[in-house]
Amino acid sequence: MIERIKAGPIVGVKIAPATLSSSQVTLIWDRPQEQGIQGYQVWQDEKMIERRSPNQTHVTVSSLKPETSYFFKVVVLLEHQLTKIIGTVTVTTMAKEVVFDVTQAPYNADKTGKTVCTEVIQQAINDCPPLGIVYLPKGATVLSGALELKDDLTLQIDGTLNGSLDPLDYLVKAGDPAFKGQANAEGLVRSRYEGWEMYCYRSLINAGYLDPNDRSKMVCHNVRVCGSGVIHGGGTALGEAMKSGYTDLEKYPQYLSDNIPGRRVRGRLLSFVQCQNVHLTGVTIENPSSWTVHLVYCDTVTTNGVSINSRGIDNGDGWDPDSTRNAMIFDTSFDTGDDCIAIKSGKNPEGNEIGIPTENVRIFDLKMLGGHGLAIGSEMSGGVADVQIHDCLIQGTNYGIELKAHNDRGGYIRNFTATHCLIDSFEAQSVDYNSDGTAAKELPVFADISLVDCQITGKQQAITLIGFSDQQNHRKGYLERILLKNLTLSAPTAAAPLRLHFERCAGLKIEHVHLASPAKFSIDLQDVHGLQITDLVEVE
Template sequence: MNNQLNQLIIAPTTLAGTSLTLIWQQPNNHQNIHGYQIFQDNQLIGSVPTSHTYFNVTHLDPETNYLFQVKTTPSDNKIFEDIGSLSVTTKAQGITVDITKPPYAIDPSGQTLSTEKLQQAIDDLPQNGILLIPANAEILSGALDLKSDMTLQIDGTLKGSLNPDDYIYSPKQRLKTTAHVNSDGLILTRYEGWEMACYRSLINAGHLNPQDRTTPNCQNITICGQGTIYGGGNQLGTAMKKIYADKKKYPRYVSDGIGGRRVRGRLISFIQCQNVHLTGITVQNPPCWTIHLIYCDTVTTNGIHIKSQGIDNGDGWDPDSSNNCMIFDTTFDTGDDCIALKSGKNPEGNQINIPCQNIEIFNLEMTSGHGMAIGSEESGGIANVSIHDCLIQGTDSGIELKANAVRGGYIRNVTIRDCQIDSLLVHSVSYNADGKPADHLPHFSKICLENVEIFGNSKDIDVMGHPIAAKNKAVELVGFENPHNPKDNTAYIEQISFDHVRLDNPTNTFFIDKSKNVNLRNAVTRNGDPVSIQFGQNIKNVTIDSHPNS
């Protein structure tokens, strides 16, 4: 997912019969340009500002070759610099089936539950076909299963039923599915780091295969359109929880004391899917998490709006032990984490050992919720995360890298550049510790900030390890790197680079604790004044380079 400088590419999974999305990296001198111009077959088709490194191309013809070029718009408006060029052939276009017309003639008023008819239309759709919910139509449905090589185009509204019974497999449906289904009709999925039986989501694709979690069993799926996927929200989620709140059938679900909480389905769930594209739509009012990607490979999300304000556990976009995921041009108004990168909880996450890696996040706006979380479910590891050109303002935590002390796993190779964020938190957390401890401490490494502006809230940059009391052990510190001496109560954050960081907070203070190999470069306030650098305990190998206080 790390593109080479000045290389123009098509965003993965976005090439279709009549559209595609171009993406590129900013050149080194992007501060000196006004924006970018996009050319199709040597004709100018659009321009974007400097902060935008993507362009959606539409109204193309299927199975046709095109030449695309992107050039900078320099500040002097005289010299253009080529970002790159690309020759591409669009795909063949499948047939479009309007589900409000015969033979399905599904009720467009949203008054009739249409799950069976809608599922039949999906099952009947030929390869590469497009299933259309037209504008002004509202379709009421329970859980649906998408299949490989199809597009679901929603220009109207797909509305989720409020009845939990519409999100389980009936005995008749169990005969057709290859998913793991228990006696209650719940499916095997993953929630908060454990594989467990849950209700189905409104939209489902793929299934969890515990014998082979890395081989895709569903692929080449697009969900697009100008419409809305509207779930059952807290009303549905509460009903799902209530059914299982007093049951002792699933004791591991109530380890946090809240019976039935983990049984809820999501709004959209992809499991062991490959080549998925989500674009254009608004996704709103989930029963808990909004978009959950479990053991997936190559997923691109762009141009969507995620709304889960007021939803209990209303995460926005959650790649969970998934690889090669990209999200951009997306807005969040969430009741929990806008984005949460996950890879399982101890001890199961350590044993399954599938990392969440190669994630690119750019040109986003997060204006509510908790912000962006990397962990704490990171027992399988999280690696190679690029976050750039994002606005994260008005959130609780900004960007937070976190792990419980018993979690194990790692977070490494995280780069945050050209962003405006509320704060950066890199630390251990005490909550969500309800599994057998791992045999090693979490390890955080190679966290890099470049040209990041921090607005400042209760904490601006909080980078520290925390002591823990482990049962039958001496007191340790949760390690972003393991202590060199097992008896040493010191653990360090390693290889942290703060480069061209600006702070905007009342104290203008830069605080670092329990760290080594720290490189501070050009740390200033929003007004360009020197920041006050305060060091806590156990600091090693600090370099202050090109800092006004040095």
């Protein structure tokens, strides 16, 4: 007999933004406050259809009928056979979509992947009516250069989409009706890279364009990239070919990055610019020429059920929301050549002047098993606020979770919370690279940062919190209001003590932190104000 609990707050269930189609919907909910969560039940029209684990606060329901209403209920399972209804939602699916198969007449894209088929795929996109699907079927391998998506379109890839290795296939051709943004005489498009707007090669998959006269305007709406297949970019070979034409620093000084000429001109694998309601789901995304998924000045983006692999790629970031709001990613795995996720908002001085922050980012149920880990910054001059991370596995990475900024950045990171995560380490600090822009007038501000109910294991340097310092102008920037609560810390080896370093912090609270075996540890405190430590213990 299962006893039902009625007391306590009810946390709602809702449709993940941009995920509703004619046959599928993804539902999400917040993790309840109760202890001892055993999992969740998902009910459809009074029939239990799926059980989810404690870290899976989401479900994707498929095989639904078009234009049909469904009632869903989510129940949390607690200890001692207790349950509680989290919430309910009624969903009405969309009308059945028209499907354009690019391998069939009149497009007849080469299914062997030997011939570049950019033009016929783009023609299918141009021909597709609103809410239609451009389809690459299972078993087909199609080779393409840059593709331009449009409003109310789904690109479904169940086969393999390979990116061409020829940089010329990523330039805008004169008179191309599909591209509505700005391009220079060489065919590069106005984009943003490492925090500055500049002309770059196009990505393999593109949606929207950058409008410097109104960056808040959404120029492309309701775009979905989905499927069970693979998006495979041109990788290092394409990236090097793109760089090779832009290494003359007298002619192209803007493309220098960390003393590597041409680095900033490369295209990404998927770019969404000034887009609203974007859904990226299901596909495996691999081998970009630089960053993998780049979201610039977007509003409302959901990414779920995706695998991202960019190991071995220079600057191979995984998923980068850049001056973007209302972005969500979950049920996704990473193995990257740089940051798995890098949350950005521009670089000094341009990022300060444009001043568009990244806000309301929700990250949960991820596996980051390589690369640098999860980062906010270092390009955050426009500000970053309201980032929530929970139920993530971040192991085998260089930095775990890192909040970072150069002293010159200005800007802010505010209201960051990570809960119920297993991570390599936790860092919030200044960095000394990518500093070739004119300094902001003020030091960066990091404030209201919480790490709660997490395990930190994998690094001897478990936690590093260091504020900012401008010695030339005799200024300090303190990390403000930091909460470390209900943490279990363990080092990978007993050869050296576990280290916690705090410097230039104001309002640091350490509550219920357990130091697991090996129990040796050291805490370094320098210029720390308002320190409160409660229940810092060693576990035998």
